[in-house]
Amino acid sequence: MKKVPKKIRQVQLQEKLKKDPFLTDEELSELFSVSIQTIRLDRLELGIPELRERIKNMAKKNLNKVKSLHSSEVIGELVEMNLGQSAISIFETTKQHAFEKTKVIKGQYIYSLAESLAIAVIDAQVALVGVANIKYKKPVKIGQKLIAKAEVVKKRGNNKYFVWVKIQIKNEEVFRGKFILVTFSDDKDDGGATF
């Protein structure tokens, strides 16, 4: 992209972020062929908070929509939530999630991110996983940012939901899982339920 005047750049920057709120300052600086510092000043002038802040603000709003989990039980930052349809969560991996030997992120944390999102997207008070078929496609390293997308692909009967969760790093898929969930009404004792 050719270098454009500040006024025009700032309008375009707002449009870009409206379409893709997860663009980093670095990505924006490449996009507009300006320095990261310039992008920061643009954001300051426009009153646009930094990426981490933007993500947190979105997550706060989306958490309120979740029915099936307490907000503290949702793993990662819930940046999109169309209850009963789809949801997106972002999770930053740290040292504590990795195997000591290999520094590869443990499957259990990737699974937990996917499972929690699969439950959160369900439009019901209580949802439990019955079956999950999952595939880890590439080892995830410490510090990599996981973007998990859940989609409700099918509903069978009154209380059975099929949810696909795909997890990417940038544009590369590192995990995919198919979950079958069962919902229960809130007031019913599900202690004896079998799947």
Next chain:
Amino acid sequence: MKKVPKKIRQVQLQEKLKKDPFLTDEELSELFSVSIQTIRLDRLELGIPELRERIKNMAKKNLNKVKSLHSSEVIGELVEMNLGQSAISIFETTKQHAFEKTKVIKGQYIYSLAESLAIAVIDAQVALVGVANIKYKKPVKIGQKLIAKAEVVKKRGNNKYFVWVKIQIKNEEVFRGKFILVTFSDDKDDGGATF
């Protein structure tokens, strides 16, 4: 069983615990038609520690056998370990593992128990999960004791292992999972590995 003299009972008690070290004092008391207090005194006289202690002692020995994980990374108490073949781990669920709403234990903890055991049983320095097909058969409640059994059922090629993990509460199966794991040699950089 008819009530038997103390001496004979104590010999039988030792034999019983040799066969099944996980018998609780309560189960032993029913078995011998005596009070729990009597069983405790028997154990005291015979120098047999209580169940929790017995489990911990076994776990300590078994942890040393594990190659693929640091001992702190194994979930639950590892009460049996035949490296490369089979392993058993015991895990007591508590409030912190449960959903706030339903008090049902979260799948992610049951999955983690199974995954960690599937990795631990592998006779290699580095093992990662590639694929997992899992089924939760019954909701697990707070306080229930999970007994996870892993079995290496197949090896394909040089570095692909098929491990089945079944988790029971008493004699009822609550979870089963099939894991496909890939091993790497210790000194090789597996950063670019794909499954």
